[in-house]
Amino acid sequence: MTWNRSEQTLRHLLNEANKWHPNIKIDYKISKTLPFLDVLLTNNNGILSTCVYHKPTAEPYVVPFISDHSRHVFANIIQTSLKRAVRSSSTFQAFQDEQRYIRLMLLYNG
């Protein structure tokens, strides 16, 4: 969610909401950039943009090219990651970065 009032009031509201039900706890993180599922949301002075989120713990690694998978697998890995890049990046710049990331992941693999 986005919030236009002060951070203090938001924290207050969320803490109140945490008391409503003993089994429902709200976990929150307040900052300019937020990961949500596989998307990294950035708020750049009111302009929201998205790009692909890579977990810091997950190493960029795919099935090695010499592995005995049927050959379409390798092509599909690239196609899917490109599709995902297009889906989740909202700017051309983000897409280009993601393309570079994919290329490096494939080249450095293993």
Add this chain to the structure above:
Amino acid sequence: MNIICSSFSYPSSFIDQQFRKFSLEYLSSSSFLPLIDNEKQYFLLHHKIIGQPTIQQSQVAMSITTATGNIDFDQLNSIEEMESIGSNKKSTKKPYGNKILFHYTHEKRFQSFKRDMHTIYEDTFKNICATEVKIMVGNRNRPDAKHELIRKKPKREILQNKPNESKYF
């Protein structure tokens, strides 16, 4: 930057080929260089791909269409859950008029099941003005048994109708 090319890494010619294939697939081939290199092209592509359902979405749609006819069989074993399903059914199934249809997978131990369901239904909904609603309990065959008896050839001793031997001798 020096790139270490281990045997696990993908050959760059292959990567280039796939990148080109991707952009060719989604862009009109009017552009001379088939690589996405300007913002306008990118937004066209972005809109095209966003419009398509993801694999998860199409899988969910598939499973919904296959599951609408079937009730979840695991739940039918306890009668309390049956009742909750029954109350759901009443609200959703309009084309059957004033009837509630139940289906359960038949097993030998469920022989009194149909009768039980009727008595439970009458006991619980006696006071509420739902008396005009009829309940119907149907059974279906266990898929395993069906498979065993129809699709696969059963063992000979299952098929043979054995006479009760030497009972009266």
